[in-house]
Amino acid sequence: MSFVYLYLLATALFIFGLKRLSGVRTARSGNRFAALGMAIAIGAALIEAGVLTWWALLLAAAIGAVVGLVLAKRVPMTAMPELVAAFNGVGGAASAVVALSYLAGELIDGTVLADTAGVSTDTAVTVPISILIGMATLTGSFVAYMKLGGKKMSHPVSGSARHSLHAALGFGALAVSLWLVLYAESTGMQITAIVLLVAISAVLGVLLVMPIGGADMPVVVALLNSYSGLAAAASGFVIGNLLLVVAGALVGASGLILTKIMCKAMNRSLGNVLLGGIGDDDVAEDARDYSNIKESSxxxxxxxxxxxxxxxxxxxxxxxxxxxxxxxxxxxxxxxxxxxxxxxxxxxxxxxxxxxxxxxxxxxxxxxxxxxxxxxxxxxxxxxxxxxxxxxxxxxxxxxxxxxxxxxxxxxxxxxxxxxxxxxxxxxxxxxxxxxxxxxxxxxxxxxxxxxxxxxxxxxxxxxxx
Amino acid sequence: MPFEIIFFVFVLGAFIGFEVITKVPPTLHTPLMSGSNAISGVTIVGAIICMRADNPTFAQVLGFLAVVFAMVNCVGGFLVTDRMLSMFKSKAKKKKEA
CATH class of the missing domain: 3.40.50.1220 (TPP-binding domain)
Known part of the structure; x- marks a missing residue:
């Protein structure tokens, strides 16, 4: 059970680090405390996992570490918004893939997920949620990344049809989730449900971020940050790991606080930003009617x-x-x-x-x-x-x-x-x-x-x- | 682990998050975001557990993928946050360096 205490230590370091990250003088040490917490968490996970295919694990860790290192050191400061969006995205991807791996390990031909031995109905419900949040964070961050890089994108559907489309996709995700958890018995049905769920979640992520204009990007980036935390928490629900749940909740909360600060700075509600107010490309007719311009040098x-x-x-x-x-x-x-x-x-x-x-x-x-x-x-x-x-x-x-x-x-x-x-x-x-x-x-x-x-x-x- | 306990811990965790980060100076908005994002790379724990040897092969392969993603997230996140924070200088510190 010793690894449980290590998880607790890691959790404490995350909280402590986050606290210090919100003060100018203490921020740098706060980040390092959090990184130390991560190292301890990884150590604890190695103990919990027991027998591992070490060469594969080391290879995966090395690939990820090198990519992360190169990006962190090389990307110019002017491209920070894109980099932050990209990191949010991979965080979401990791959570979705963990949930998929859980399914691959538990699903059996002939038994629905909710009835599978060792999987409680409650846990079964959190699996599709984890996939949904993780995938939507991934593709939403990707769209944000493109937009931040200056690429113009507009939503394929406009007006109230847009909201209907999003609602339909939301219901679709719900229906497929229920099917996966309660009714998909054969392996064929299970795979179909999973693929559909992944696809719908991905499309939703794209469509939700697409209509949001450049000036609203700070809100979106902060919100995706919050989602990357919620995605981690959701995978904690799936595999029953409290460290993931707490750490994810912390990040979810901090992202939400930032989102709120950004919304307040624009005197707009979050709903208003997400449903698209400013940012749609309509320009007022008198927008260029100036009469008293004094050009200077x-x-x-x-x-x-x-x-x-x-x-x-x-x-x-x-x-x-x-x-x-x-x-x-x-x-x-x-x-x-x-x-x-x-x-x-x-x-x-x-x-x-x-x-x-x-x-x-x-x-x-x-x-x-x-x-x-x-x-x-x-x-x-x-x-x-x-x-x-x-x-x-x-x-x-x-x-x-x-x-x-x-x-x-x-x-x-x-x-x-x-x-x-x-x-x-x-x-x-x-x-x-x-x-x-x-x-x-x-x-x-x-x-x-x-x-x-x-x-x-x-x-x-x-x-x-x- | 019973769902109720996990949910209980989740709600408490969110409360701690709101309490800990009450007032963030704007200077730190970006580092707080990238630092907290690095913390969300904690999914690496789940990813490693997915790679345990008694898991079916395909589940392990997905675990491999998750480890790659989560590792990019935490290594990149912590390092870029440190890089950013190293640039924030007060007047006194700037003079000392000069």
């Missing part, structure tokens, strides 16, 4: 910055696309050398995953004390000389303060209260919400139409010459 902005005493930089997805994080720091360093106070205002859903901007700026060595969250910096915009917006749009749209548009009520950064607002953007095209941004028309707004990296480089050069 790097040179003019440099002069403005030179005379400023406080500057706030607002990064958005455009910063990530242009990979402008390093040149951003260069400009900030140049300004700080001239006694300009530089801070960064980070909107919770800026970018494509929770915390995207923080990771990107950290890569460029921006100290995290200079990154301010919305609540902490919003009151300071009115005392700020220059705000530079780098490829952000909806999160600084003052229309959010008004009623009757897709972003009404969404918390925004109050950049328009600053002395001067510089918007670096490639064109006047609307953000994901598909509406006009009156910020661009304000008297105190200057537009620099360029790629964030080029525009910033020009500003750095000009500031240096002053």
């Amino acid at each position: 790097g040179e003019e902005v440099a002069m403005l910055l030179d005379g400023a005493s406080s500057v706030i930089i607002v990064p958005g997805y455009g910063l990530a696309v242009a990979q402008a994080q390093h040149v951003t720091l260069e400009l900030a360093t140049e300004l700080e050398a001239r006694d300009v106070q530089v801070r960064y205002a980070i909107h919770p859903v800026a970018g494509r995953m929770p915390g995207h901007m923080n990771v990107l700026l950290a890569e460029a060595d921006v100290p995290y004390e200079q990154l301010f969250e919305l609540e902490r910096i919003n009151g300071d915009f009115q005392n700020t000389d220059v705000v530079i917006i780098l490829g952000a749009n909806d999160v600084v749209n003052p229309l959010a303060r008004e009623e009757g548009n897709p972003i009404s009520g969404m918390p925004i950064l109050d950049v328009d209260y600053a002395q001067t607002v510089v918007v670096v953007k490639r064109s006047l095209s609307p953000g994901y919400a598909g509406i006009k941004n009156p910020l661009f028309d304000l008297d105190n707004t200057l537009m620099v139409f360029a790629d964030a990296k080029e525009a910033l480089q020009e500003m750095v050069n000009e500031v240096k010459e002053l």
Whole structure:
């Protein structure tokens, strides 16, 4: 029974590690405690499993470890959203395959799963759930991965027919699950049921993520994170392992908390995000009707910055696309050398995953004390000389303060209260919400139409010459 | 193991999760996500048990596949989280390095 205590030790380390992961100073050690817990869990599993085909196990572990290592070390920081999505996906896949392996080990020709010796009816029910969550997490993460990589995808069915289709697939999964657990007696029927269940789950995962727009990706990534935990918990139900159940529940909960934070940052309910609100490609007719656009250049902005005493930089997805994080720091360093106070205002859903901007700026060595969250910096915009917006749009749209548009009520950064607002953007095209941004028309707004990296480089050069 | 006990533990585990992660600073949203995702790689335990020698061959083959997936998940997840966290620097630390 000794392995049970090792599982308990691993569980404790996971909880302890997760706790430390949510504090800036303790995060790195927290991650290591969790990794230690994983090593202990693997040791315990080896004891529990008993006789193993060692060469096969070592081969599988080596393949997985090498792939994981290479991905973790090689993938550039700008591709982190894709990598996180991919890891969520393989986690789901592992859980689904464990449930399939359980079926392969237990199912007997001539007996339905629920009547099989050694399989309780309760456990039998959790098997299809585990396959469903695991497969849907896998294919949903794959679609998220493609979307994060910039691939455009739209749902094959639109309108209310879409919801009917999803509901039909959901009922299909339920029916096939019941068939598998209670009625599929012969091996042929059992295999048919399993294949159908895997297929329906896979299609559901794809269809549920497909219609979700780019601006909503942080919610989806956080939600898939939660699902990868639930998938692990579900396989814990199947094989009766409490470590998997607790660890999965922990991850499920933490993913759900993040999902909630993201939804709150957009003033939308989870249901609204999943059923598709913003993100469908409709653009308002007046989205490009601007009358008071003042185009500016790097040179003019440099002069403005030179005379400023406080500057706030607002990064958005455009910063990530242009990979402008390093040149951003260069400009900030140049300004700080001239006694300009530089801070960064980070909107919770800026970018494509929770915390995207923080990771990107950290890569460029921006100290995290200079990154301010919305609540902490919003009151300071009115005392700020220059705000530079780098490829952000909806999160600084003052229309959010008004009623009757897709972003009404969404918390925004109050950049328009600053002395001067510089918007670096490639064109006047609307953000994901598909509406006009009156910020661009304000008297105190200057537009620099360029790629964030080029525009910033020009500003750095000009500031240096002053 | 009785289903009731497993379910009981699941609900308590979820409560612990909600309690432990009450306030997450935005700086840590991504590392928390990838770190917790690495923890969900704990499925490796189930995968190893599927590979035990007295299991039917096909079940073992699926176990092999599950070990590969779960291993990518935990090794990659923990390492990339560590890589990310190593980049988060405070002003004081940055000066020390310079």
